[in-house]
Amino acid sequence: MPIKVKIPGPLQKLTGDKPEVVCDNCKNINDIIDSLDKQFPGIKDRLCENGKVRRFVNVYVNGEDIRFGNGVDTAVKDNDEVSFIPAIAGG
Numbered sequence: 001m002p003i004k005v006k007i008p009g010p011l012q013k014l015t016g017d018k019p020e021v022v023c024d025n026c027k028n029i030n031d032i033i034d035s036l037d038k039q040f041p042g043i044k045d046r047l048c049e050n051g052k053v054r055r056f057v058n059v060y061v062n063g064e065d066i067r068f069g070n071g072v073d074t075a076v077k078d079n080d081e082v083s084f085i086p087a088i089a090g091g
Contacts, residue, residue, distance in 0.1 A: 003076050005032060006083040014043045023082075029059060029072045032082055047084060056087040 002022035007015050015021055023035040033053075037044035047057055052072070059066045059074075060083040066074040076082060 004081045008084055008086050010086060011046055014040045026076055028076060029066055029074050058085045058087060
């Protein structure tokens with residue numbers, strides 16, 4: 001089974017308005033990002049800067065924040081759910 005990836009509203013224009021896409025044969029978040037960019041060119045530039053996930057983009061694997069794990073090296077497996085959530089700030 002593939003890995004489900006939740007796409008935030010602001011990036012759905014890059015995925016043809018799909019709120020969820022799938023990635024196959026990925027071992028970690030880096031692989032997920034590369035797979036997304038192959039499927040939807042340009043999405044990596046919106047998620048990453050200088051080879052790292054942008055600081056205002058939160059990434060979760062099955063609800064767990066990757067910042068408290070192995071970052072972009074966090075392992076993924078079939079049936080996992082990955083979410084990219086943009087941080088919201090205001091005042």
